[in-house]
Amino acid sequence: MSDDLCYELENRWRALGDAYWTQADGPPIVTEHDVISRAEKTRTSAGAVLDELALQLAQGFCEGRLDFLFCDAVVNDLYLLAINLHPLNAANGFFQIFNAFDEGEYHHMGRPLDENPVETYTRPMLLKALKEWRQA
Known part of the structure; x- marks a missing residue:
């Protein structure tokens, strides 16, 4: 899969602007239609699309091309879709990446208040997941 869907999602993210944050149930950045259409276009499964987009x-993010807030918002949307489209398990590449972004969303109890959870948890977890994914 090329980066075109990711590029399209970035454009949606920019277009939503503050609307994403000011609405209790902000509009999704990625939809079930996006995932199903991509699966049909590439002749793969919805699970493969979820994994590839998460990758x-x-x-x-790790290369500094994508912002944490954007990636986290998209992966959260994908998680909701994954519940319906693809079974999750701890070995699933998508789930590893979802979990890594999730760990960067909040301050971890007992840790220094000035600690950046994105750098302490998300980035190392993503680098590990990417390394494992390449070795698979």
């Missing part, structure tokens, strides 16, 4: 988000 693009992880790589883009």
Whole structure:
């Protein structure tokens, strides 16, 4: 899969602007239609699309091309879709990446208040997941 879906999602993210944050149930950045359409277009499964998009988000974030808030918002949307489209398990590449972004969302109890959870948890977890994914 090329980066075109990720690029399209970035454009949606920018277009939503503050609307994403000011609405209790903000509009999704990625939809079930996006995932199903991509699966049909590439002749793969919805699970493969979820994994590939998660991989693009992880790589883009680790390379400094994609912002944490964007990646986290998309992976949260994907998680909701994954519940319906693809069974989750701890070995699943998507789930590893979802979990890594999730760990960067909050201050971890007992840790220094000035600690950046994105750098302490998310980035190392993503780098580990990417390394494992490449070795698989």
